[in-house]
Amino acid sequence: MILLKITWRSLWNRRISVLLTLLSIAISVSLLLGVEYISKQAKSSFLNTISGTDLVVGARSGPTQLLLYSVFRIGNATNNIEWKTYQELANHKRVKWTIPLSLGDSHKGYRVLGTNQDYFKHYKYANKQPLSFKAGEPFNDVYGAVLGAEVAAQLGYSIGTSITLAHGSGSTSFSEHKNKPFNVVGILKPTGTPIDRTVHVSLEGIEAIHIDWKAGSPVAGFEISAEKASKMLLEPETITAFLIGLKSRSATFRLQREINEFEPEPLLAVIPGVALAELWQSIGQFETVLRVITVFVLVAGLLGMLTTLLSTLNERRREMAILRAVGAYPWQVFVLFLLEALVIVLLGCLIACIIVFAGVQLAQPYVSAEYGLHLSTWIPSGYDALLLLSVTVLAVIFSTLPALIAYRRTLQDGLTVKV
Amino acid sequence: MKIVELNQLHYRWKNADRDILNIPEFHVTQGEHVFLRGESGSGKTTLLNLLAGILAPSSGAIRLLEQDLHSTSAMQRDRFRADHIGVIFQQFNLLPYLSVLENVTLPCQFSARRKEKAQDMQASAKQLLDHLQLDEAMQKRVVTELSVGQQQRVAVARALIGQPELIIADEPTSALDTSTRDRFIELLFTQAEAQGSTIIFVSHDPYIASLFPRVIELSEINQTS
Numbered sequence: 065m066i067l068l069k070i071t072w073r074s075l076w077n078r079r080i081s082v083l084l085t086l087l088s089i090a091i092s093v094s095l096l097l098g099v100e101y102i103s104k105q106a107k108s109s110f111l112n113t114i115s116g117t118d119l120v121v122g123a124r125s126g127p128t129q130l131l132l133y134s135v136f137r138i139g140n141a142t143n144n145i146e147w148k149t150y151q152e153l154a155n156h157k158r159v160k161w162t163i164p165l166s167l168g169d170s171h172k173g174y175r176v177l178g179t180n181q182d183y184f185k186h187y188k189y190a191n192k193q194p195l196s197f198k199a200g201e202p203f204n205d206v207y208g209a210v211l212g213a214e215v216a217a218q219l220g221y222s223i224g225t226s227i228t229l230a231h232g233s234g235s236t237s238f239s240e241h242k243n244k245p246f247n248v249v250g251i252l253k254p255t256g257t258p259i260d261r262t263v264h265v266s267l268e269g270i271e272a273i274h275i276d277w278k279a280g281s282p283v284a285g286f287e288i289s290a291e292k293a294s295k296m297l298l299e300p301e302t303i304t305a306f307l308i309g310l311k312s313r314s315a316t317f318r319l320q321r322e323i324n325e326f327e328p329e330p331l332l333a334v335i336p337g338v339a340l341a342e343l344w345q346s347i348g349q350f351e352t353v354l355r356v357i358t359v360f361v362l363v364a365g366l367l368g369m370l371t372t373l374l375s376t377l378n379e380r381r382r383e384m385a386i387l388r389a390v391g392a393y394p395w396q397v398f399v400l401f402l403l404e405a406l407v408i409v410l411l412g413c414l415i416a417c418i419i420v421f422a423g424v425q426l427a428q429p430y431v432s433a434e435y436g437l438h439l440s441t442w443i444p445s446g447y448d449a450l451l452l453l454s455v456t457v458l459a460v461i462f463s464t465l466p467a468l469i470a471y472r473r474t475l476q477d478g479l480t481v482k483v
Numbered sequence: 484m485k486i487v488e489l490n491q492l493h494y495r496w497k498n499a500d501r502d503i504l505n506i507p508e509f510h511v512t513q514g515e516h517v518f519l520r521g522e523s524g525s526g527k528t529t530l531l532n533l534l535a536g537i538l539a540p541s542s543g544a545i546r547l548l549e550q551d552l553h554s555t556s557a558m559q560r561d562r563f564r565a566d567h568i569g570v571i572f573q574q575f576n577l578l579p580y581l582s583v584l585e586n587v588t589l590p591c592q593f594s595a596r597r598k599e600k601a602q603d604m605q606a607s608a609k610q611l612l613d614h615l616q617l618d619e620a621m622q623k624r625v626v627t628e629l630s631v632g633q634q635q636r637v638a639v640a641r642a643l644i645g646q647p648e649l650i651i652a653d654e655p656t657s658a659l660d661t662s663t664r665d666r667f668i669e670l671l672f673t674q675a676e677a678q679g680s681t682i683i684f685v686s687h688d689p690y691i692a693s694l695f696p697r698v699i700e701l702s703e704i705n706q707t708s
Contacts, residue, residue: 077580391565391593
């Protein structure tokens, strides 16, 4: 008990340098915990991009590619699916609902997704959360557009804004569908998924803007007005991909196989959860890199503590002689240094936990409003506890160096120390 | 009772080619105030460390309070020192981050025996400090605000608390001016006598020697040279 009291008082006596050491440890430990938290959150938000969908179907390519263009709006499809095929599968007896997806156009760098009302009815993300509107409603005519939260916020659009779509996916496309402007009829709430960066229009709208186009460019001298186009038969010939919700999830594998073996056309069906997990494995490497960096930061923090402890050794020589004179054992001198490191590192860990917890709590409303990401409250997991424990053990191991030096000196010096 | 008894004591530092101490016979009886004079390098410090049980003799016997100290383990010697010996250094006797009272009661934290003998630690410490002419106001000061003379008196109180049988003082007056020094010695004597503690006082100040009933030249008892 007296050792703890001496440790505490001695630390308090040197509080400024101790405080700095404490802070450097607190910061490196909170970094360690923070990285752990963020990678966990990133993973869950990544895996939550799409939910409630049983199969994603596209032209035959790789599962990752299919997932990237259909769910993340990254890259392009190599091939499209015949509308006829889509119709056939949409009417399959095990299928409850489908959402057609037609990609290929863009607006100021944001991807345009052609779909139908079923998208707003059936698309779910995170924990089977449906899309909800911040303003307006789903489109119900040819030239209506629904914007993702980020699109509206970044471009400053509101209900009623007129936008033109560009052919292709670049941000500075030269071929714009100027003659057929779209009208913003709805703006979605943030979801924290690629939906926020998507402009949604009807399949008919996509068809209408391409009606007087051929092979990716307008046909000269052959222009059909927007009004006229909207009255034509706007059934698409092809779509890029579609999502399937099943009546019973137990049929997932059977239908997947059926689609993959679909005779008239080569198709690929993937289970989003499985494909997402695979994709995460390949892009999740940054976690490891971050972890390695934070471990180095932590070691730097602990070395800082070691330096502080070592630098006090000389000035504390007298202190140790006094303690020996009043009857302290050499091992008590040794323990004194270990205790000192232990107190510093435990306080550092405690402060780190407070920093991470408070940081998450403070960031929560902002992140939720701005990015639609729900940050779960930071509660130390078993793994975090293990991290904290290893930090503590490491600190104690580090501090055995000054402790050993003090121990040896106290045996040599005895009661007399030359000052 | 013989408080200190040395018999054929030899001490040689590791790797040294000859003994630094070779004391055939030396003893101090209870209640004596012994002045031990020696030049620096004469083995004075080594002798103090041997008496305090920090060092063990190379050969020969040390008996303190009629107990063999040389045959016990380092830990037992530490325990013995905590229980029976009070030490006063030349200067910087106090832990700067503890209060005056906490400094005085420190030995009781390491020795159950001295704690028990002191009964009420706080009261006992206050009483000692009062007797050493450190009043209530002084007792409340931060240690580093005390003058050197006051600090040395706090050190005396610490050495005396819990009535250890032997007080070892290693040039405790070397940092004090003449008038402070005289008062220090006087107070030390009175308090040590009051509880029957024996004093071994090391110094090379010839004036202080004149205040002691028994003066020993280390060179007279040490046969190395």
